[in-house]
Amino acid sequence: VPRRFYAADALEVGPVLLNKLIVRGARAGRIVEVEAYRGFDDPASHAYRGLTKRNATMFGPPGRLYVYFTYGMHWCANAVCMPDGTAQAVLLRALAPVAGVDEMRAARPGIHLDRHLASGPAKLCQAMGITGDHDGADLVSGDDGLTIVDDGVPPPEVPGVSPRVGLRSAADLPWRWWVPGDPNVSRARFGPAPGPSPDQPARRRRAGDRAPRGRR
């Protein structure tokens, strides 16, 4: 995926990142869920309050990986968008494992079902072995061992859409997208798959299909 792909608004890049592959060595996963984070105009973004040591990568050139540490134990990874100087990013929230599944399982002991290997932003980093060491990695050159490639599978014509997960502020903005019907999409409080998608008959009701309930 070329540099110019990322040099756009995260609201545009997010949905078209779906179904692309993230590759690290033998491991590869298809991106099936993402969220957009903008900058000064997005209160939920790490970049909202300006440049800091942690979020510096978000303010740098597009096509790099922004990795941050949260909850005292988890890493999460984003693809940086917009030209150098403007902070935006797309959070990678879930993968469908495609290759190197043995390595992913080794990185996540105790997980048996493939669809649980990378069905969340921190799980994704564990499965791929992504840590703070990869903050700033160039996804375009692949020089740091991480790349995002297009293997010809197009993004969904009509992705699933919902508000972003786990936020206090800006909790209403519908900036989360996923591949409809994909079993690797994270279980969230807001529902996957509004209606039956073209090729998916009719799924049984799931926890996430309900309207958001109070608290949080």
Place this chain on the structure above:
DNA sequence: CTTTGGATCGTCT
């Protein structure tokens, strides 16, 4: 299947 609470620490106020 769902809900609840604990873990755990860097970052910014």
Place this chain on the structure above:
DNA sequence: GACGATCCAAAGG
């Protein structure tokens, strides 16, 4: 000093 762009085990239906 408070709070996360989270995950999992445990416990209850």
